Structures are given as structure tokens and as C-alpha cells.
Amino acid sequence: MKCLLKNVFVVFFSIVFLSNCVSKKKIIYFQNDEIDQAKVSNSYKTIIKPDDLLQISITAINTAAVAPFNITAGVGSLGVGSSQLDYLVDTNGEIDFPVLGKLKVGGLSRDELIQFLKNKLAPDYVLNPNINIRISNYKVTVLGDVKGPGSYPVPNERITILEAIALAGDLNLTAIRNNILVQREENGQKIQYRVDLLSKNIFTSPVYYLQQNDVVYVEPNYASIQSASANSNVTFYLSIVSLFALLINQLSR
Incomplete structure (x- = not known):
């Protein structure tokens, strides 16, 4: 009976250990495929979208001419600054x-919006505006199976998916790396993309x-989901194992 009890514990902890083993082929980034350099592009355009908050600053030699187009919150409580x-x-x-009223800016890139405003202002209102x-x-x-999920501001308005994941502390070992979801709004519709971080095709x-x-949403793997479910009942399972061990010990006397 003591031998049986020992075997029970060996099998139990072996199952726990094996369930947590992960192949490195499922962990290491950029291991598959060759990069098609013809498809790699470093160009990026910021597209204006609904709910964006735009800071628009207009300057020119004639400061009085641009004053009506640079609206500020006014003088602060201490009498300085705005x-x-x-x-x-x-x-x-x-x-x-x-002055110009309602302007349609959604869907324009930053450069397109700058040129659009220049055409509206010059030469009738401002000569050679910047x-x-x-x-x-x-x-x-x-979100999902990363070390630090959350929303992250991007001051320079340019970020890759790899940099975003790095801001979140990288993926946990239990994360699924070949099925990352990216949800984006395009033309008023929610569009979803799937990304494989195990492939070098991520760069294209x-x-x-x-x-x-x-x-960006990172899914946990199946073992992680099962582990979370098991952990919620770990006290119950340990009680069962302890009871089982006690019964075997009593029967072996």
C-alpha cells in the first residue's frame, strides 16, 4: 500500500509538471519564414479619426492675422500662461x-490636413501660414495574456505592434503567439486582423x-485556461488527495 501511495503522488505531480511544459517552438519570436524585403515598408501615415483630439497651431509673420485661429484657454489663475x-x-x-466653421477632417492624413488648412487660410486670411x-x-x-495590460499614450504618434507589446511588459509564457488579434476602426467599421509573432511576416x-x-488582444493558451480553472479549485483537489492518502494509510495498517 505504501508503494501504491508513492506511485499515486508520483503520477499526480508528473501530470502537473507535464501540463506546464511548453515547447520553445511556441515561444520564440520570428523563427519562421523569410522576410520579403519588397513588402517591407517604413512609411506610416497618421489618419485623422473620430474622437481624436487635435492640437492645431498656426504661425505666420503677421501674428495678428493668425491670432483668431489659435484659440487658447486664456490667462491662468496667476495671471500668466495659457x-x-x-x-x-x-x-x-x-x-x-x-472663422472657417465646420471642416471635414476625418480620413485625412496629417500632411493632407495641413495642406487642406493652408488652402483654406491662404491668401484670404493668412499669408504663408505654417x-x-x-x-x-x-x-x-x-489586453490579455501580457505582464502589464492597459492603455498606453504614444507621444510621437508612431508605434509598432512589437513596441506596444514591449510597453505592456511582453507576453507571458502562456500566451498564444501565432494568433494575436488587432482590432482597428476603419471607415466607421471595426476591422480585425490576426498576427503571427512566430513568423517574420509580421514585418509586412x-x-x-x-x-x-x-x-491588441493576446489569447492565453489552453493549458493556462485550464490552470486558471484548476487553481480556483486547488483547495478542493488537495483535500481529495489528502483524504485518499489517509484512506490508503489506514488500509495499509
């Missing part, structure tokens, strides 16, 4: 711009460069 107000892109892709545009609420979200993916408000 902050520039952001323009919210509404659900129709429009902003309410001083325009700077920034999205102040640019962020991406990483349309979601290699993320856009503002993209959501």
Missing part, C-alpha cells in the same frame, strides 16, 4: 474651426504599425 484648446473630431469626422498638428490623445491598448503586416486607438 493652454491651447484641442479640437474634437466628431462622429462625422468634422471639427468646428474658428501649420503644426498633433493628436493629443493618441494611444493604443494591449498591415498592422505592424499601429494606429491610434488600436486594441
